[in-house]
Amino acid sequence: MSALQNLPFNVREIREQFPALRQQVYGKNLIYFDNGATSQKPQLVLDAINHYYSKENANIHRGVHYLSQRATTEYEAARTRIQKRLNAKSSNEIIFTKGTTDGINLVASSFGNMLQAGDEIIISAMEHHSNIVPWQMLCERKGLFLRVIPINFEGEILQDEYEKLLSKKTKLVAITHISNTLGTVNPIKEMIAKAHNVGAKFLVDGAQSIQHMSIDVRDLNCDFFVFSGHKVFGPTGIGVLYGKEDLLDQMPPYQGGGDMIAKVTFERTTYNELPYKFEAGTPHIAGGICLGKAFEYIESIDFKAVEVHERALADYASQVLETFEGLTIIGDAKNKTSVVSFSLKDLHPFDIGTLLDKQGIAVRTGHHCTQPLMDFYKIPGTVRASFAFYNTIEEIDAFVIALERSLNMLK
Amino acid sequence: METSMDINKIQEEIISEFEMFDDWMEKYEYLIELGKDLPIIAEELKTEDRLIEGCQSRVWLNAALIDGGMSFSADSDAIITKGIIGLLIRVMNHQKPEIIASNDLFFIKEIGLQEHLSPSRSNGLLGMVKRMKLEAIKSLNKK
Ligand SMILES: Cc1ncc(COP(=O)(O)O)c(C=O)c1O
Numbered sequence: 001m002s003a004l005q006n007l008p009f010n011v012r013e014i015r016e017q018f019p020a021l022r023q024q025v026y027g028k029n030l031i032y033f034d035n036g037a038t039s040q041k042p043q044l045v046l047d048a049i050n051h052y053y054s055k056e057n058a059n060i061h062r063g064v065h066y067l068s069q070r071a072t073t074e075y076e077a078a079r080t081r082i083q084k085r086l087n088a089k090s091s092n093e094i095i096f097t098k099g100t101t102d103g104i105n106l107v108a109s110s111f112g113n114m115l116q117a118g119d120e121i122i123i124s125a126m127e128h129h130s131n132i133v134p135w136q137m138l139c140e141r142k143g144l145f146l147r148v149i150p151i152n153f154e155g156e157i158l159q160d161e162y163e164k165l166l167s168k169k170t171k172l173v174a175i176t177h178i179s180n181t182l183g184t185v186n187p188i189k190e191m192i193a194k195a196h197n198v199g200a201k202f203l204v205d206g207a208q209s210i211q212h213m214s215i216d217v218r219d220l221n222c223d224f225f226v227f228s229g230h231k232v233f234g235p236t237g238i239g240v241l242y243g244k245e246d247l248l249d250q251m252p253p254y255q256g257g258g259d260m261i262a263k264v265t266f267e268r269t270t271y272n273e274l275p276y277k278f279e280a281g282t283p284h285i286a287g288g289i290c291l292g293k294a295f296e297y298i299e300s301i302d303f304k305a306v307e308v309h310e311r312a313l314a315d316y317a318s319q320v321l322e323t324f325e326g327l328t329i330i331g332d333a334k335n336k337t338s339v340v341s342f343s344l345k346d347l348h349p350f351d352i353g354t355l356l357d358k359q360g361i362a363v364r365t366g367h368h369c370t371q372p373l374m375d376f377y378k379i380p381g382t383v384r385a386s387f388a389f390y391n392t393i394e395e396i397d398a399f400v401i402a403l404e405r406s407l408n409m410l411k
Numbered sequence: 412m413e414t415s416m417d418i419n420k421i422q423e424e425i426i427s428e429f430e431m432f433d434d435w436m437e438k439y440e441y442l443i444e445l446g447k448d449l450p451i452i453a454e455e456l457k458t459e460d461r462l463i464e465g466c467q468s469r470v471w472l473n474a475a476l477i478d479g480g481m482s483f484s485a486d487s488d489a490i491i492t493k494g495i496i497g498l499l500i501r502v503m504n505h506q507k508p509e510i511i512a513s514n515d516l517f518f519i520k521e522i523g524l525q526e527h528l529s530p531s532r533s534n535g536l537l538g539m540v541k542r543m544k545l546e547a548i549k550s551l552n553k554k
Contacts, residue, residue: 026435312544348489350467351443355491358435366467381467392414409440 007097009305013016015390017042017297028360031395036180036339036386037364038230039211041294045234048293052286060285061259061276070112075285078292082240085215085295086225092245092274099239100207101130103226104174106241106278107203110251111224115171117143122165122173122200124149124157124310125376126182129369130204131174145169151376155182155331161339163194168260177209181368181384182331183314183339185209189220196221201247207231211388212338217242224343229287238287241278248274255280277313306389310338313387324407330382341368341382347410349381355406356383361399415480415505422502422518426431429522438523441492449497452484463542465535466494472539474546480505480546485539494526499543508547516540 058067202225229238266365326345353365466488
């Protein structure tokens with residue numbers, strides 16, 4: 001408990017910014033430990049949503065009038081802000097999408113179109129369904145092969161197996177930065193370098209990392225980085241695909257429609273430049289602008305301190321949970337953060353999650369969209385507590401008391 | 412056939428039982444006890460065709476028409492789900508198929524458990540209720 005007071009940022013002040021955290025459910029103070037699924041939104045973002053629809057609402061990139069120009073400016077400013085935060089070279093490399101899933105599907109469809117039968121794609125055994133199924137569909141469509149890097153019981157990718165799978169046939173490696181189920185932080189920088197050694201491109205699924213650490217796409221040297229706005233304190237329905245400009249330039253468009261064209265005739269259509277080539281139709285304008293606000297908010301937060309705080313939360317939760325009889329923590333990677341998944345002997349995660357819910361504690365139960373991973377551990381699912389920087393040690397204490405009560409009831 | 416109580420009377424009875432509970436945890440304590448008491452169905456009846464797969468928990472349902480009334484037995488891997496199954500069976504067991512097919516299960520909402528039967532919950536319970544009605548309709552058509 002005392003460790004927290006020394007932190008260079010003040011959790012209590014941060015919590016003040018998140019109205020959703022100050023509510024009661026079933027007459028109990030809400031404890032929100034489902035940040036892996038989605039994050040709560042700071043006041044800055046909430047105000048921006050309201051402001052956009054009350055003052056700015058107009059379609060972008062097409063109007064000469066005042067509102068349209070202002071909305072366009074704000075939307076493009078958000079793109080630039082995100083570009084700067086990711087340290088991307090150009091704002092042309094920031095494509096607005098609907099989210100992580102949409103970004104992966106865009107790459108699978110567009111980059112995938114440039115691949116030949118017999119080419120190979122590598123993923124890992126801990127991927128989210130979003131980073132499995134689009135590749136399976138692509139492989140089926142184009143006659144490619146999907147290779148899966150196995151993990152050890154601690155929940156770490158086996159690097160020697162990865163090296164064995166890499167070959168001249170490998171065209172893309174797509175790996176999650178942080179596992180949503182295990183909390184494992186994968187050594188992606190090294191993995192990216194290895195992929196490049198055989199000439200393969202690398203996609204980072206950043207759905208679970210962007211909200212926990214500073215991301216520098218040039219330092220990582222990844223070819224693609226995808227994430228969802230809603231997990232990084234922004235709105236739902238908006239996300240980002242970062243891609244290296246020369247690569248995005250070579251790739252064919254994903255969807256056709258307005259905004260993505262240069263000139264349309266019935267004989268031939270030429271496409272717009274980046275980033276618009278990949279943004280067909282009216283985009284989620286409010287979403288983009290408010291995601292920019294979420295980035296403005298996280299710029300005000302010291303992410304070095306966030307990393308320390310979130311690791312402290314996960315370590316503390318693990319230590320206390322380990323004292324429960326019959327409880328197994330799933331995932332024990334050396335480099336792990338923000339997520340504690342566990343299962344209890346002879347008890348169903350659904351029962352535990354339901355009883356915690358009635359005590360005001362929001363956790364996720366089930367397979368977390370990682371069914372192959374559950375099969376690996378031979379369990380139907382886990383109970384997962386996932387933390388954000390606004391969570392506290394006191395909340396973990398309350399969670400543990402509630403868990404104890406639930407287990408007594410289920411005995 | 413066993414004489415069955417009016418299906419709405421049983422529902423009223425359950426509602427008044429639940430009125431005694433002061434808070435959510437007491438309700439769930441009761442559901443857990445019900446779940447523990449539910450006679451589990453024979454292992455050999457837990458077949459693929461009796462399985463209702465939910466995202467969160469799984470339910471097995473066996474249905475038969477005995478002496479003009481529907482006879483249900485069911486099981487789940489989650490105890491709270493089993494408790495709710497216990498209530499559903501208490502309401503529907505031994506009722507005539509035509510009553511089951513057309514009855515509105517109003518007690519679920521009244522005792523505050525409708526979240527467990529919402530389509531998004533996918534714990535197998537909504538699927539189970541649908542299957543119970545379907546089995547009742549099937550046995551009507553057989554007659
Ligand atoms: C690792 C990972 N990848 C992908 C996704 C999919 O994100 P979205 O549903 O926002 O597209 C998630 C979300 O749960 C995730 O945790």
